[in-house]
Amino acid sequence: MTVNLETLAGELKQEHPPQHTLGLQVDEWRVRVDSNNDELIKHLAHYFKPFVREISEPDTHVVAIECTEPDWGIEYTDWEREGGKVGRKDAFADVEGGRMIWKVRTGMQFLLGEQTRLAVGQCLKNDNQVINFIITQYITWLLERGNALCHAAAVEWQGKGLMFAGFSGGGKSTLSLHLMSRGAKYTSGDRVLIKADHEKVRMHGVPKLPRINPGTALNNPDLAKIIPGQRKSELAKLSRDELWKLEEKYDVYIDECFGADRFAMSADVDALFVLNWHRNSEDPTELHEVNLVEREDLLAAVMKSPGPFWIPVDGNPPAKKPAVDPGWYLPHVQYMRVYEVTGRADFDAAADKIEAMLKDL
Numbered sequence: 001m002t003v004n005l006e007t008l009a010g011e012l013k014q015e016h017p018p019q020h021t022l023g024l025q026v027d028e029w030r031v032r033v034d035s036n037n038d039e040l041i042k043h044l045a046h047y048f049k050p051f052v053r054e055i056s057e058p059d060t061h062v063v064a065i066e067c068t069e070p071d072w073g074i075e076y077t078d079w080e081r082e083g084g085k086v087g088r089k090d091a092f093a094d095v096e097g098g099r100m101i102w103k104v105r106t107g108m109q110f111l112l113g114e115q116t117r118l119a120v121g122q123c124l125k126n127d128n129q130v131i132n133f134i135i136t137q138y139i140t141w142l143l144e145r146g147n148a149l150c151h152a153a154a155v156e157w158q159g160k161g162l163m164f165a166g167f168s169g170g171g172k173s174t175l176s177l178h179l180m181s182r183g184a185k186y187t188s189g190d191r192v193l194i195k196a197d198h199e200k201v202r203m204h205g206v207p208k209l210p211r212i213n214p215g216t217a218l219n220n221p222d223l224a225k226i227i228p229g230q231r232k233s234e235l236a237k238l239s240r241d242e243l244w245k246l247e248e249k250y251d252v253y254i255d256e257c258f259g260a261d262r263f264a265m266s267a268d269v270d271a272l273f274v275l276n277w278h279r280n281s282e283d284p285t286e287l288h289e290v291n292l293v294e295r296e297d298l299l300a301a302v303m304k305s306p307g308p309f310w311i312p313v314d315g316n317p318p319a320k321k322p323a324v325d326p327g328w329y330l331p332h333v334q335y336m337r338v339y340e341v342t343g344r345a346d347f348d349a350a351a352d353k354i355e356a357m358l359k360d361l
Contacts, residue, residue, distance in 0.1 A: 003074060005097035005113045009063075012120055016065045023055030024048050024134070026207050027265050029141050032058040033134060037066035040124045047131055050255060050263055051207055060137045064130050065120040069107040076102045079308045080321045092308050092317075099317045101308055103129060112311055135206050136309040139191065142204055143306060147193035148328050151304040152272075154192045154205055157184035160361050161203055161267035162354070163192055165302045166275030171345055174216045175275070177252065178347045181222045182355065185264035186210075186254050191304070194269060196332040201269040210252040215243035217250060219347075222257050226250045244279065270361040272338045273354070274298045275345070283343035287353050292338045299326055299333070337361065 018034035020041045025031075032055050035041050045052055076091035079101075088104040098113030108121040108129050117137055123130050139149060152165040153176040162179070164172035173189040180186060188205030195202050214235045217223040227235065227250065235243065254262050276298065277285065292299050303324040311317050341350055 003095040009116045023053050024051045025053040030055045030058045031060040033062045035064040043127045063118045064123045066123045069121045142193040147195045149304045150192045150302050152192040153189050154187035155184035156264035156267045160270040163272040170275040173210045178351045194332045199335045203269045204266045211249040275341045277345045279345040281344040285343040285346045285349040287339045290340045292333045
């Protein structure tokens with residue numbers, strides 16, 4: 001059976017008219033989200049509260065249809081996961097008119113065509129996947145404009161744009177939140193896009209709230225309110241190692257924890273810090289300036305594959321996870337001051353050292 005993506009999208013919208021609308025703007029990017037479920041739109045408006053705007057001419061149009069998971073009889077192919085991760089997560093099928101993606105664990109499906117960006121399934125129950133779908137459209141929009149995708153957090157502090165990268169569990173988001181407690185503005189917690197222009201590099205964050213573990217919340221007074229009182233008492237009895245191993249996450253609503261006007265979604269990059277430290281190290285926390293062009297081992301911590309939702313400008317999505325090419329990043333990072341952070345993973349010590357060097361960046 002031949003499947004046409006635009007036909008499926010049209011039938012879904014006819015059967016479940018998306019009459020509720022939300023407009024968002026992140027820097028120059030404008031998106032309109034339509035849904036047949038008003039409660040979903042309210043959830044999205046709460047999550048993206050600082051970015052809600054009236055949008056008449058969007059750059060991107062996203063539709064989210066709340067309904068029982070459709071069964072179109074499509075044969076999906078598993079998408080290769082990041083190194084070391086096991087279990088099925090995403091599967092895809094390239095059909096006439098575009099790409100369809102199936103979230104194996106939730107049953108959510110996503111349609112990506114030339115004019116279509118549509119999520120369908122139990123959207124309200126899985127609103128986090130709708131949120132991520134919206135954010136991936138912004139990432140795609142920036143990639144189309146020559147940006148490189150980085151696995152990094154970022155803040156703007158005292159007029160300086162600072163990025164933080166590190167290997168899995170390295171604490172880049174935690175460090176950025178420590179700096180926010182000292183007055184920094186939030187740019188991004190896990191994804192940053194960069195682009196060099198006349199030997200200056202511009203960074204763009206994505207409107208994804210930081211997701212933190214209990215240890216991060218307990219060790220930062222600004223984040224303490226995130227954990228309910230009873231759970232906080234239970235967690236306080238755990239050791240540092242036990243907290244570290246917990247698979248428990250909390251969303252950080254920036255305005256609720258740090259106050260209003262604490263976003264800076266783009267800024268010039270003044271420094272990138274690569275966290276190559278260890279929580280059990282007995283060595284002091286140190287910062288050393290390095291040349292990232294010569295340190296591909298550290299560059300690997302910065303690079304990020306765009307995943308199955310990425311549709312290149314030529315309209316031909318890759319059939320497997322594309323190998324991340326250092327050549328995508330070198331034209332940008334060659335103009336950045338980069339520091340390797342070594343020794344013990346001490347967030348206060350790192351914040352002190354970064355604050356002391358701000359005037360020289």
